[in-house]
Amino acid sequence: MNHAPAHIEHAAPPPAAVHDVGQQHPIKVYLQVWGYLFVLSALSYSVDYFHVQGVLRWVLIITFMLLKAGLIVSIFMHMAWERIALVYAILVPPLALGTLILLMWIESDYTFWTRVIFLGGGG
Incomplete structure (x- = not known):
């Protein structure tokens, strides 16, 4: 077992470092x-x-x-x-949802106009 000598003490952090908790x-x-x-x-x-x-x-x-x-x-x-992982965790889901909504909107227009052209009505 390798022990440090008893007379060596671990230095405490300086007082200024204790108060620097958050980012300014x-x-x-x-x-x-x-x-x-x-x-x-x-x-x-x-x-x-x-x-x-x-x-x-x-x-x-x-x-x-x-x-x-x-x-x-x-x-x-x-x-x-913030860390990039947190940013991605918050931003990617709404962007993916928005992309899916856009694709559904495009598909709904296609379906509507297909009904109008080939079936003679939108309902």
Whole structure:
């Protein structure tokens, strides 16, 4: 058995290292994100203010919504600083679900137009 001599003591960590538990981010990052969120919200409200209608309205609103959600999740929920495995665990399932929904939407259009063309009606 190989033992260390009794007179050698293990050094305790310095006091500053004990208090450094979490990660600190500069306030500038948060202020910039708040500014971006304000601009994106203003753009989202301007869609209604300028009476944008039709598909463009919904594309703009959903785009602004997704951008704001992405900023909130990445910065305020600290996902930008997480391990890549955790990011993949959170982002991949919604992306896969969105892909499947898109494929079902394409298939439903194909089915609808096939019925209209060959059966003479959509119902």
